[in-house]
Amino acid sequence: MVQLTPEQMAQLQQLSPDQRAQVEQKLAAQSGIEQAPQQPQECIFCKIAKGEIPAKIIAHNNDSIAFLDIQPKSPGHTIIVTKAHIGMSSELSETQKASVQRLIDIISQKMMTNLKATGYITINPNGVSAGQVMSHYAVHLIPTYGPSPDLPVMSILQHAKVPEFMTDSIFSALQSGVQAATLPVGAPPQQNNAGFYF
Numbered sequence: 001m002v003q004l005t006p007e008q009m010a011q012l013q014q015l016s017p018d019q020r021a022q023v024e025q026k027l028a029a030q031s032g033i034e035q036a037p038q039q040p041q042e043c044i045f046c047k048i049a050k051g052e053i054p055a056k057i058i059a060h061n062n063d064s065i066a067f068l069d070i071q072p073k074s075p076g077h078t079i080i081v082t083k084a085h086i087g088m089s090s091e092l093s094e095t096q097k098a099s100v101q102r103l104i105d106i107i108s109q110k111m112m113t114n115l116k117a118t119g120y121i122t123i124n125p126n127g128v129s130a131g132q133v134m135s136h137y138a139v140h141l142i143p144t145y146g147p148s149p150d151l152p153v154m155s156i157l158q159h160a161k162v163p164e165f166m167t168d169s170i171f172s173a174l175q176s177g178v179q180a181a182t183l184p185v186g187a188p189p190q191q192n193n194a195g196f197y198f
Contacts, residue, residue, distance in 0.1 A: 042085065043135065043136050045136040045138065046085050046136065048065070049081065058110075059103055060083075061102060062099060063082060063095060064081060064082050064103055065081060065083055066078050066103045066141075067079055074144060074145070075145075076111055077140065077141070078107055078111075078142075079138050080100055081138045081139075082096050082100065082136070084096070086136065087135045087136065087137060088137060089124060092137065104122060104139060108120050111143040115143055117143035117144060117145055118147070119143070120143045121140075121141075121142045122141055123142065124138070124139045124140070
């Protein structure tokens with residue numbers, strides 16, 4: 001198969017399983033290699049869902065399972081994953097979305113009543129660039145305690161200075177589906193001496 005750069009590998013991981021399989025087949029064809037039929041992807045979350053790896057299971061239903069994180073950000077930090085290997089939230093069926101949301105509702109209520117949490121945070125990274133470590137859909141449900149914020153969640157999200165022309169383009173793209181004008185990956189907008197971006 002054609003050798004990919006780390007950036008290309010990261011982009012490949014962000015594709016849906018079907019799209020990834022198509023790209024891999026095209027790359028194999030370019031190399032003249034016949035690719036074996038794709039096997040369903042397996043990961044640690046898949047093995048936890050099947051009971052092959054032990055975990056502290058809190059709850060489960062037909063489509064999803066919730067268990068304690070082994071590296072918690074707060075006491076009670078829970079991960080909710082789909083039982084089927086699904087990469088991103090955009091790939092979930094309506095049934096799977098409802099299944100995950102039911103577990104979020106049940107467990108967050110238990111956090112508030114049984115753990116005496118004063119709040120909770122849900123985090124759902126989608127894609128490598130968003131911090132998704134494993135290519136399996138997961139929601140982190142993290143209880144918070146005390147009268148003031150004890151997890152500086154908003155401070156981890158750095159304020160981005162987005163030029164007005166890009167904001168307008170992004171607005172149009174999200175509203176109507178046209179492609180937004182973007183900068184090359186990794187290239188922040190440049191600010192001139194007057195503080196303007198152009």
